[in-house]
Amino acid sequence: MFNGSRCCCILCALVGLALAWLMLASVPVGQAQTPSGPVSFINDVAPILKENCFACHDAKKKKGKFEMTSYENIRKGGTKDDPIVPGKSRESIIIDLLTSTGVTRMPPKELADALPPEKIAIIARWIDEGAKLDAGVDAKAELVRELRVRWKPPQPPVAYKYPININALVFTPDSKKVVVGGHHELTVWDAANGKLEKRIFTRAERAYSLVFLPDGKLAVAGGRPGQEGDVRIYNINAGKPTMIGGVPAIDGVNDKTVFLQELVQTDDAILTLALSPDGKKLASAGTDRLLRVWDLPSGKLEHTIENHADWVFGLAFAPDGKHLATSSRDKTAKVWDLGAKESALTFPDHQQPVYAVAITSDGKLGISCGEDNQVR
Numbered sequence: 001m002f003n004g005s006r007c008c009c010i011l012c013a014l015v016g017l018a019l020a021w022l023m024l025a026s027v028p029v030g031q032a033q034t035p036s037g038p039v040s041f042i043n044d045v046a047p048i049l050k051e052n053c054f055a056c057h058d059a060k061k062k063k064g065k066f067e068m069t070s071y072e073n074i075r076k077g078g079t080k081d082d083p084i085v086p087g088k089s090r091e092s093i094i095i096d097l098l099t100s101t102g103v104t105r106m107p108p109k110e111l112a113d114a115l116p117p118e119k120i121a122i123i124a125r126w127i128d129e130g131a132k133l134d135a136g137v138d139a140k141a142e143l144v145r146e147l148r149v150r151w152k153p154p155q156p157p158v159a160y161k162y163p164i165n166i167n168a169l170v171f172t173p174d175s176k177k178v179v180v181g182g183h184h185e186l187t188v189w190d191a192a193n194g195k196l197e198k199r200i201f202t203r204a205e206r207a208y209s210l211v212f213l214p215d216g217k218l219a220v221a222g223g224r225p226g227q228e229g230d231v232r233i234y235n236i237n238a239g240k241p242t243m244i245g246g247v248p249a250i251d252g253v254n255d256k257t258v259f260l261q262e263l264v265q266t267d268d269a270i271l272t273l274a275l276s277p278d279g280k281k282l283a284s285a286g287t288d289r290l291l292r293v294w295d296l297p298s299g300k301l302e303h304t305i306e307n308h309a310d311w312v313f314g315l316a317f318a319p320d321g322k323h324l325a326t327s328s329r330d331k332t333a334k335v336w337d338l339g340a341k342e343s344a345l346t347f348p349d350h351q352q353p354v355y356a357v358a359i360t361s362d363g364k365l366g367i368s369c370g371e372d373n374q375v376r
């Protein structure tokens with residue numbers, strides 16, 4: 001999944017076809033726009049702060065004892081007072097720091113470029129207009145979460161201009177089609193002739209893991225790296241298609257007959273899924289290091305277990321459905337006892353990130369492989 005290798009099987013041939021098709025297309029790039037009406041804190045200012053300041057001024061790092069994770073915290077200031085004087089951008093420390101040419105500049109000179117003047121102008125105008133918080137937004141609300149809720153996924157391009165990575169694909173249960181993760185979409189291909197049959201638009205920018213459930217629904221783990229992650233359940237056979245670039249496209253973002261359920265939404269991508277052998281449990285793991293297990297078909301979250309020190313890449317159920325194996329960027333593979341809700345065994349031998357795990361069908365052997373080029 002994470003390191004490519006050459007092969008001539010049908011899946012790789014299909015990936016080749018998918019890639020060739022994806023290469024036709026363009027990926028839109030977001031840009032800061034100067035608002036025409038009054039500047040909105042949450043829509044115009046907060047995204048600039050998130051992108052340029054949160055790395056050092058979040059709840060963990062708080063450089064200068066200054067936390068910018070909520071409107072309230074920003075107005076509290078750090079070692080100095082409120083960095084904002086409403087109505088007076090010229091007297092506001094924050095503008096002073098953003099425009100400084102000296103050592104006090106934010107973000108710090110040695111670590112990042114100054115904000116472009118048009119972004120500073122947006123913040124200054126917001127201050128001059130009174131530095132108000134938008135109606136309906138709580139001053140204590142965590143800005144990262146508020147921005148995520150407001151974020152609207154773009155429509156995938158009609159045709160792709162550049163090749164993109166394919167991080168996940170899966171055969172449909174009848175083996176007649178292959179579902180492939182694209183840019184904010186899943187594409188469905190005829191496995192016999194490699195023809196693109198359908199596009200299904202998704203909130204997730206990337207799909208990292210695709211698993212068909214016993215009832216024929218498709219579980220998709222993915223997200224936008226560094227921004228959000230989710231596990232969503234789709235019915236890929238539902239929805240009213242519209243034609244886009246000569247291909248039927250269905251709306252898996254808003255159409256509730258296609259996008260059926262969101263099992264979880266997180267702050268960064270979910271990377272892997274596994275279905276228990278009896279089809280009654282679905283497990284996920286990813287960049288938040290958490291192992292989650294849901295009961296099926298209810299979708300009730302049964303376990304959230306934390307033990308790995310870094311991203312979890314790989315996940316596999318043992319045949320008994322009670323034990324799970326995981327592999328992680330923390331250079332270990334682990335075996336989990338779901339009954340005891342803890343890790344039963346840790347294998348530290350790889351000493352490099354471990355990408356994948358498997359358990360043999362008799363449940364006696366666990367297999368892991370990783371960046372040390374070893375299969376253990």
Ligand code: HEC
Binds near residue numbers: 049052077078098
């Ligand atoms: C790479 C890390 C980093 C980034 C990115 C960064 N800062 Fe800072 N910031 C610091 C450090 C370190 C201090 C403490 C400086 C000191 O006390 O001399 C600080 C202090 C401040 C202060 C003064 C707080 C106080 O009360 O003392 C403000 C205001 C501030 N930063 C605003 C911003 C804004 C706005 C951005 C984004 C445009 C930003 N910073 C991005 C590292 C960072």
